[in-house]
Amino acid sequence: MIREMTKLDFEAFWPCFESVIKAQESYTFDPNMSLEMAYKLWCEMPLKAFVWVDGEQVLGSYYIKPNGMGPSDHICNCGYMVDVDARGKGVARQLCEHSQQIAIELGFQAMQFNAVVSSNEIAVKLWKKLGFKIVGTIPLAYRHGKLGYVDSYVMYKWLLT
Template sequence: MIKPITRSEFESFWPVFSRVIQAQETYAFAPDMALEQAYELWCELPLRTFVYVEQGEVLGSYYIKANAAGPGSHVCNCGYMVSEQARGKGIAQALCEHSRQQALALGFKAMQFNSVVSTNEVAVRLWQKLGFDIVGRVPGAYRHARLGYVDTFVMYKWLADEG
């Protein structure tokens, strides 16, 4: 079930969030970020934040927000995280499809991911399967904990014709 996140659900998701950012393989967030900072970043600053809950356990989450202001405010941006034990079970796809529906309901015309780490091949393949194109490559833009400097992709999908 995908639903708006509560404070207590974020707190139960915090260990997953913390492991993801500490791994320094997919998100450009400070690896020593505290729970309060993470809550503000993930839950308070975006327009909406959702969780995927199954049998009372939070298995994934995403946020949606405008990618830019003014003339660029019709393009949204999302971030997704899925717990390790839930990966490969279609949860990221379900979250992305839900975010597409939310984007359209909120009036967005397109979705853009600004910094998909190129070595995150599972995510890149999934986003491409869901219709996102790689529209840009930023060489060496991410300092991966194990691999050093790797490229990031800008990925984009026009949504307006899907509503």
Template structure:
């Protein structure tokens, strides 16, 4: 698996995964009807960095990295990860998260924070915890899950230095 900066052509290949994840309304608080152009801006232009994981030309997943806040809070970064359905359970999210931590350290960030990990996403929570992240807060009923209704979201944090 190669993890490289995303290109516009890579995003075209990633778009079906992005759209499927957002439309499922199980993990991301993005508009399920988001357009391709708005998704590209949100995932590729707004963040400081965006990377894609590929193997044999197939996009397995992607992540973005950006400051979690501005000014005095810009030493903490935020990331988002998406993995293609057919690539789940193969270590892609782990590889992306480890890569993002290296990139964050290189960019000078002192910590990484996930602002809204949906509590029903137990696989992701377990992975993030295995990589050193801790739940530092919970927002009751912070997410409208497509199948389970209102569920909590967790704020997860890890010091990088």
């Protein structure tokens, strides 16, 4: 079930969030961020945050926010995280599909990912399957925890047909 995220949901999600940022393989977040700062960044600063729960277990989450202001406020940005035990089970796909529907409901016309780490091949492949295109490459933009400097992609999808 996907629903809006509560503070208690985020606290249950925190071990997943913390492991993702500490791995330094996909997010540009401070790996030493506190739970309080992470909650503010993931749940309070965006327009909305959602969580996928199965019973009491949090399988994944995403946030949605405008990517820009003024003449660019029709484009949104989302970030997704999936618990390691739920990966490969369609959670990210369903979160992304849900986020696109929510984006349209919120009045957005397009979605842009600003920094998809090129070595995150599973995510890049999924985003492409879901209609996102790589519209730019930022050379050596990400300091990967294991691989050193790798490229990041800007990925984009027009949501309205």
